[in-house]
Amino acid sequence: MLNKFKFSALAVLLGASVASTALAQDKFVAITAIVEHPALDAVRDGVIKQLEKDGFVKDKNIKIKYQSAQGNTGTAAQIARQFIGEKPDVIVAIATPSAQAMVAATKDIPVVFSAITDPIAAQLVKSAEPSNTNVTGVSDVLELGPQIDLIKKVVPKVKKIGVVYNPGEANSAVVVKKLKEILSSEGLELIEAAAPRSVDVSPAARSLVGKVDAIYTTTDNNVVSSYEALVKVGNEANIPLIASDTDSVPRGAIAALGLNYFNLGEQTGTVVTRILKGEKPGMIAYETSKNLALHINKKAAAEQGVTLSDDLVKSAAKVIE
Known part of the structure; x- marks a missing residue:
């Protein structure tokens, strides 16, 4: 009877250990945009779709949280502070004001910007080369x-x-x-x-x-x-x-x-996947798209x-x- 009890207890402990390991392998991506409109919404949806293609399925093995600043830069700063406190694996910041708020708020958590026309002028990165910081992303610059x-x-x-x-x-x-x-x-x-x-x-x-x-x-x-x-x-x-x-x-x-801003979101999602799989954002130069x-x-x-x-x-x- 004692041996059966010990075996059952061991099974419970092993089960808890496996569950804990599985939970530890789950990822957390936080997404924010300065405002909601079709182009920026398409970027967000494209990011989530690409993550799914890459094996990161929402509510299955990755937590994805989204917040809009509703066009308010003060709210963007509040969202930045909140997200940093929640310690996601990657923060995706869509549009310049949201990206600026995130980059100003953290030097540690990877920040992937998207739908930024000129990330250098926005002071998100210093050049088109890899930043050697926690920041990279995808620009929507047009000739x-x-x-x-x-x-x-x-x-x-x-x-x-x-x-x-x-x-x-x-x-x-x-x-x-x-x-x-x-x-x-x-x-x-x-x-x-x-x-x-x-x-x-x-x-x-x-x-x-x-x-x-x-x-x-x-x-x-x-x-x-x-x-x-x-x-x-x-x-x-x-x-x-x-x-x-x-x-x-x-x-x-x-x-x-x-x-196509959905495609731009997918391109951004690919960058996020690379970071989730271990690449350093500072070693990834920001990208552009020529698919007009x-x-x-x-x-x-x-x-x-x-x-x-x-x-x-x-x-x-x-x-x-």
Whole structure:
């Protein structure tokens, strides 16, 4: 009887040990974004999908926690402090303000940024080389030459181009500065309208009515999160809208030559997997994507007074009638 008791006790202890080991092998990834809108949501979903492809299944062998800062940089800082206290294996920070908050808050926990146009200007890394820190990620930078070519194809007689953006967002400020320089060299004029908050997008757009031939939108988070407000102005004033993210096309932009943000999320997820499997983030140089696609919205073109050429429509990967 005693031997049976000892055997049962040993079995319980071994079982507990195995369960403890299995639990120890589970991973924890925390994900945050500055705001929720289709492009950033697609990045998040792409990260989770890629982790699953790589064998890390949510609620099975990996814990995944997500929080949005709802467009508030103060909230982004609070989320950073909370996540650091929870000690995840990797933190994924989507969009510049969230990434800046995370990088400022920890020098130990791996931080993988995503959807950052210029991580160097945002002071997340010092160069395009491996950072030798706890930070790496994936940039959504776009070459501006093809963007300008698209604007010209949509509005052949364009002379003045408007841009609504948040001057306080490093991503946007860098793009607007470069865009202004390139347009000036081509004899075109860029007219800026500041929208420091999402609620400022509509009045900023209205300030451009009568002053511009088209409005180009970057991946500015305030603008993208309030894109319908911009579309309302474009439709009412017959101002063509050209975007840099394809998710804005079904929302009312005429055209966009941009990245697939779900794919960008998958690319980011691959980086996360490498770290979960033992690579040091500081040894992984940040990545970019060149996988661009042209999306066109013919209904938006009609509402904004534009007739698209057959060649442009035929060249699109996706056309919304």
